[in-house]
Amino acid sequence: MLEITNLHASIEDDGTEILKGINLSVAAGEVHAIMGPNGSGKSTLASVLAGRGGYDITQGSVSFQGEDLLDMDPDVRAREGLFLAFQYPVELPGVNMATFLRHAVNSIREHRGQDELSAVDFLKLMKEKAAFVNLDPSLRSRAVNEGFSGGEKKRNEIFQLAMLEPKLAVLDETDSGLDIDALRVVSDGVNQLRAADRSFVVITHYQRLLEYIVPDHVHVLMGGRIVKSGGAELAHKLEEHGYDWIKDEAVVA
Amino acid sequence: MSATGTEYLNEVAASDYEWGFVTDVESDTVPKGLSEDVIRLISSKKSEPRWLLDWRLKAYAHFEKILAERGFPTWAHLDYPEVDFQNISYYSAPNSKPKYESLDEVDPKLLETFERLGIPVTEQKMLAGVAVDIVMDSVSVATTFKDELAKKGVIFCSFGEAVEKHPDLVRKYMGSVVPHTDNLYAALNSAVFTDGSFAYIPKGVRCPMELSTYFRINAAGTGQFERTLIIAEEDAYVSYLEGCTAPRRDENQLHAAVVEIVAHKGAEVKYSTVQNWYPGDAQGKGGVFNFVTKRGICEGDDSKISWTQLETGSAVTWKYPSVILKGDRSVGEFYSVAFTKGKQQADTGTKMIHLGQDTSSTIISKGISAGNSQNSYRGLVKINPKASGARNFSQCDSMLLGDRCGAHTFPYLEIGHPTAKVEHEATTSKVGEDQIFYCQQRGISEVDAIKLIVNGFCKEILSKLPMEFAVEAQKLLAIELEGSVG
């Protein structure tokens, strides 16, 4: 599904290297958690995968379903099936959810050689998926993320994930700023979307989210590199002992 | 922004004008030039009464005086050559017949013109609930649904017909809101206006359909000088819409209109404009000079006047639809989207003059500039010393598409009463990179993302247009944005 090889990325403006040789392999249906302290490069990795501007890829490669991901425009990546749940979802004043998502769904359907959804079918789909994350169906007439509470914004991201049915979903700190109830709703939504042909990369600072979304693999990202990988139990260890022991281990290594 | 995005914005800036064709009809056009004789000629062609000719001549004398003493108004953020008033023909009527008794008499070529512009004229094809007065060059060629309106006592006809059939109303109100002394172009219009629309809504009547006037400049070398007068008696309601287009021509054509609205006690008038005069080509050649004076007076208590405009055309726009809030608790509104591209220049906004007590006004203006265009909001909020409890809220947002255009905001707030509450906010921004990226991440192309975001930016205003036209307006904006892409 996703094959990241020796990926180096730096900030375009000042050349600061953030990712210093990431290697990661995600197979279909797997859930990988990427954990790490602040400033370790987690969100940069998400941004680079989705194709956000402002970064230079200086080395390495990323292949997605066998194709060169880094060569694609951000919208092509999305149409190929890569979804990013934003840490800070963007507000689009005056652009209503229905219009926005119809554009999105139909762009992706067209790319997959499917017919456009009729207005009726589309609204039906929206209603069905909104229920997934407890979003009020009236949201379709609201502007994208405008005036949404923090929790609503995050739920809206998962709702869009459900609408767009990607192959690979990258969740960037989806748990940040969520209270326990909202966290449960979001996690339930994600769990329902887990499928044999759909993979997840869950980026988080805390182990809390992984109580609900149980990962197959856990990786620790520090200083722009993956310094340790393991199973779900690694997350628990991090919760108990923090990141310092790995830092020490890494130094020793 | 990526190369595609930039390229797209360039294309937007250069996109074409779809309404630029010319209708080949015979027309009766007076020779170019402006003089008392020309005014007498116009007046006699229209078989006008003496009082109207005198009124015109008085206005003309004033026009000459302003021109000599003060010259052209220069305070707007506009740069255009002085108009040569002698190089314009002041009267042009398609066909020699000055008046039509019914639609059947109208030259089919004319009807076809309006069909092509998307304005259905024959009543069976009409949008239900919209009566249309159609003005081509100097004369009204057709007014639909007149009989049905007459049943309710609503008068909707060409200005010329109103002069003939309702002279008392015309004499009472013409020039009462925009006096001929108001400004250079209002004086010119008062002297040479040839036709326009007239609407009168009697006491307590809710006009059963939208009234609409469609203005079309067709003949070359002419100017268009129409007058509109709308009177809403006590507790009356009317929604009125004007649209306008002109053929593509290399010379600049002058459009100097006057619109007057009077709203009596408890009356409400909603006036919407979709302005799409020929803007000139990408190099700034040709295009309409749109110098328009629009003003309404909330004469009675609890009355309301609302202006909504979508301005996409004209080479130069100089236009400030205003409301004089004379009645207590009267309400004035101004909602505007101005889109400029190529070498267009727009200086547009409003004046809200608060005279009565507890009056309120709202101004929402959205300016979008592309290409090499200049787009300015200019607005006055004036709270008279006797206007206690006045409220105003103004919001003026500008969006820049490309780095060769300008977006400007010039508000004037003149506050003379301590209980006034006046708030003005303005922002200038571009389409955010983060917004584009967010859309792209959902599979939407960069070009579509820009369109979505710009549309969202204007939404608040477009939703104020009457339903039948909101769709048209959105389409127009889409075409404007479309350029040669998509």
Added chain:
Amino acid sequence: MSERQTIESRLLETWESRAGSAMNGRLHDGRELAMARFREAGIPAKSEAWKYTPIRRILERMPLLSLGAAAEGDTLSAADVAAFAIDGLDAFRVVLVNGRFRADLSDLAGLPAGVRILDLRNAASDPAVVEHLDGTGQEARDAFAELNSAFVQDGMVVVVDAGIVLERPVFIQHVLTAGSPALIQPRLLGVFGKDSQARIVEVCRTIGQDHVLTNAMSEFHTATGAVIDHVRVIDEHKDAVHINSLRSYQEGGSTFSTNVITVSAGVVRNQSYFLPDGENCETHLSGFYLGQNGAHIDNHTLVDHAKPECYSNELFKGILSNKAIGVFNGKVLVRQDAQKINAYQSNKSVILDDTARMYSKPELEIYADDVRCSHGATTGELDQEAMFYLQTRGIRKDDARLILLEAFAADVLDRIRLDAVRDHVDALIRRRLSQN
């Protein structure tokens, strides 16, 4: 002969009678040029820039018999000047009486090396004057700036060399005796070297009650990395007209802050031009106006963003009552290619009764697309809910009003970084508000 000719021609006569005196060399040439430009421009009769301050009519009404002549022969003592001191302000003191430097009343002892505070009369050949006086900023020229340059003679030069951090502020006291009608045209030139830091405080006061016109002009040149803070307090009597032109030029990476506090009873026009002429400049401009009893206070600003990546923040607030007129006209101009500008502008006024007026014109003129600019303006009465709330807590109405007005003024006054000056201004405003 029309009125228009009389004001200008009277000024010209005075100018000619004084030509050749005192000044020489470059200054002299500059004065010739400025006078020619002044004659061409003339005192504005009707212009957009003076829309709400009919300066020509105001000047025509003044019985300026000796228009053009500076008041002479003051006998002010140190004790007279001490009355205008700011408590607790430890500063180098400069006293100008009727625009003229009075060394005997000033105190410049202990001025560190690399800092020069000079009387302009004796500084015509100082390199800072040669290089910077009237050096740049043709965009900001107007009749009054030209007039000041045409007569330039009185005033001060403050030079802080590169790398010098001037700990003690420079306190400039302008005292007008106003014993007879006069025209005073002081000039201030501040030249601040690379990475230098300085704070300038000016206070303008009048003693007498006769008609007096001040046509002041200040120029500040702030080099890369320098951080300069400026405050000007104008507190003059009802027959004083004060035109105060400021031009600020900044090199990249510098910070310039200015705050003008106007509590005069007469006519004041503060017109300021800011040119952040390099990347990463910070410009803070603010002002407070307290207009009472027929005062007319006009604040006019232009921030000219010609270079990218700069930040400007403008805040003007005022309180108006009893036939006072307030005017604010602020323009933020972002020129083409001046990308990534962050510019904020805000004007807020409180009107206390129905005889006062406020005219506000906050403008944005933007020619670059990648910018964040916003402005806001509000005018209204005191929040009646808040008044009521305070009253329900047992606070008397007058006190409640004062509390709210002081709170309203606080964020502008907080921009004054010198505590002694802030306290002084605070007390001054409180005193004036409670007198009313």
